[in-house]
Each structure stands twice: as C-alpha cells, then as structure tokens.
Amino acid sequence: MTLSPAQQIALWADALRHMAASGLRFAPTLYDQERYHALQTLAMEMQAYAGGQAPEALEPLRAGVFSHVTPFCTADAAIIDAEGRLLLIRRADNGLWALPGGALEVGETPAQGAAREALEESGVASEPVALAGVWDSRLCGSMTRHHMYHFVVLCRPLPTQPKAPASHAHEVLGVGWFREAELPTDLDPGHVTRIPHAFKVWRGEASAHLDL
Template identity: 35%
Template sequence: MPHDWLAFAKSLRAIAQTGQTYTDNKYELERYRQLEALTNQMFAVLGDVPIEKIEQLIIPDKGYATPKVDVRGAVFDEAGRVLLVREIKDGRWTLPGGWADVNESPSEGVLKEIFEESGHRASSPRLAMLKDRSLHPYAYYSPDHIYKLFYVCTHEGGAFVPNNETDAADFFARDALPPLSEGRTLTVDIHECWAFAASNAPGIYSD
C-alpha cells in the first residue's frame, strides 16, 4: 500500500503551527519554526515546484491548525443551465466561490462570492454537500486541508461585472460544459448539484 506523503506533510505542518501557538519555550518555538520550514520543502518536492511558490500558496495562519473552508455556489437559470465563471489565473471555468470569511456565515459568503465573481445575484442558498478536498481528484494538491461546501441557489438576475478574479460568466447546459478549473470544481461536483436541485430537497441548515 503506497504511503500518502502529502498527508504526512500536512500533519507535520499542523503540528508545527499548533506547537508555535502553545509553547512558551523559546527553544521549542525555534524547533517548531524549523519543522514548518521543513514541511514547506517537503511540499515543494512533492509538487515539483519551487519552494517560493509553496510559500505563496500557504495561507498565513496562527493558532490551533484546522481545515480551511471553501464555499461554492451552483446557480441555475430557467432553462436548467448552470452559472460558471472563468478564472483569470488559468483561463478555465468554475462554480463561483472562494474562502469563507470570518464574521460571515457560509451561506452569506457564497452569495457574496457569486455576486463578486459573476455579477449575478442569487438567493435561498441550500447546502447540497460537503466534501473533504483531499478525498477527491482535484487537479492540484494543496498544502492546506480543505473542506468544500457546495450550495444550490436561486437565480435573481444580473450580468457580468469585470473584477480581479474572473474575466467572464455564462450559463452552460449539462452536456456542454466548458473546460473546467479542476483544482476548484470537478464535473461530478456540478452534476451532483444538478441532481440536488432537481430533487427539490430542502438542504442542510448551515448558518
């Protein structure tokens, strides 16, 4: 059975972060900082990328190490097409979304992300599913442990507004999806949101 070196590196990074938070010994603090630097080197080797890129990817964090939360919104028009946005970074399409913010519920956050990235307004977010990113085949690895929350929302209208993250927004039919930014959204994510929307399930309370 192959070893999951990425999971090992994530665990070591969590130990280093938590250790820096709770130790009051300056020698232990230095060792935890060294461990953190070593885990960055491990991520660079595992991803075959320069360590500088790893350091840019890692979200600065302090305190007890916990997973990050990514919220994504599936908005469907009257024809049943899904709203996608095109990422400037890779030129591919994804469900609008991003990191959950402090002092904001996930459902509030997803509505904000939809508007900021697409220019379209949405309402009535229903939590369709929660995924542990590490257990699914997203295109690139992340040094962070991430939970992905997918919401199905009601379309309230709007039009694309230029912004610094996306350069287009459009609706797509189920059998005509564009090339996806698979580090953010997989085809199966969209299909599962479609199925949830069709079921008229009430969703899971998430505030």
C-alpha cells in the same frame, strides 16, 4: 482516487503544517517553539518541492497560510436559473471552468460566502436556497496543496441584477450559463463530481452530499 506523488507529498506537508501550527500556538517553552518552527520550515520546503518552487517563494505565506491550525474552508455557489442553466466561470489561474467560489471570511456563513464570491467573480447576484453538500478536498480531486472543506450552496439568481461590473473580474477569463447536458469538457477536476450532484439536489433527486 489515486494521487500523484506530488499530491501525496503536498498532503503530507499539509499534515506537518497543521502539527507545527498547533505546536507553535500551544508550546510552553522556547525550546518547543524552536522545534515546531523547524517543523514548519520543513512543511514549507516539502510544499515547495511538490509544486516545483523555490522554498523562499513560500516564505511570505508563513505567517498566514502555514500558521493556520485547522483545515481551510471554501464555499462555491451552484447558481441554477429557472431554465435549468448553471453559472460557471473560467478561472484565470488554470483556464478551467468551475463554480464561482472561494475562501470564507470570518463572520459569514457558508451560504453568505458563496453568494458573495459569486457576485465578486461573475457579477451575478444570487440567493442561497439549499446546501448541495460538503466535500473533502482529498476525496474529490481538488488541485490544492492544503486540506480543505468545500461547501457547495445551491442558489438562484435574483430578478434584479447589479449594473456595476464584477469587483474580482481579474480572477475570471469568462462567464457562461450551461445546461447539464452541455457542460464544458474542460472542467476543473475538483468540480467534476460536485456539479452533477448540485443538479440532482436542484431537481430534488438527492440530499446534501457529505464525505464520510
């Protein structure tokens, strides 16, 4: 996969973010902490440059995102019904179709997180049945500034669905069910390879994907 200059700068910045966060957590002296804080600031400035933003726009993320030591983890739900239709959402942030999903929360498994995110974004309750795979954001075309591991969990919709609307509907422009041969052409880049593999796992033609 060929990265754009902005994507490569963002990945370099994320590596610096990791070094700075690790250093700030374990630095033994005030001098070391000051140096790692400066490195953290450099990582934020690089990310701002890569995203066409002013550095001060990222300052609110210093304590949360830029102090995070390890790669981030997200979970997507590949919900396929008995007719072979896959649930997709149209994201509000970029207008593209994608699997419902998002960041995992402390205390939940990837399967639980995938089902929760799908319910919040689409209003569809589902049951996890299998792991479709784990993708590295650097290798699957994800449009993200930070290094992530994407868990994709194969799910089936529950026979009884909630009557209340989705709690995070503001994050979604639309919801639809699609057969594999009728997928929208405007898919989010990070989902272009993950969705076909989820269908293969559902049909029993492939095992869980793992980036090596």
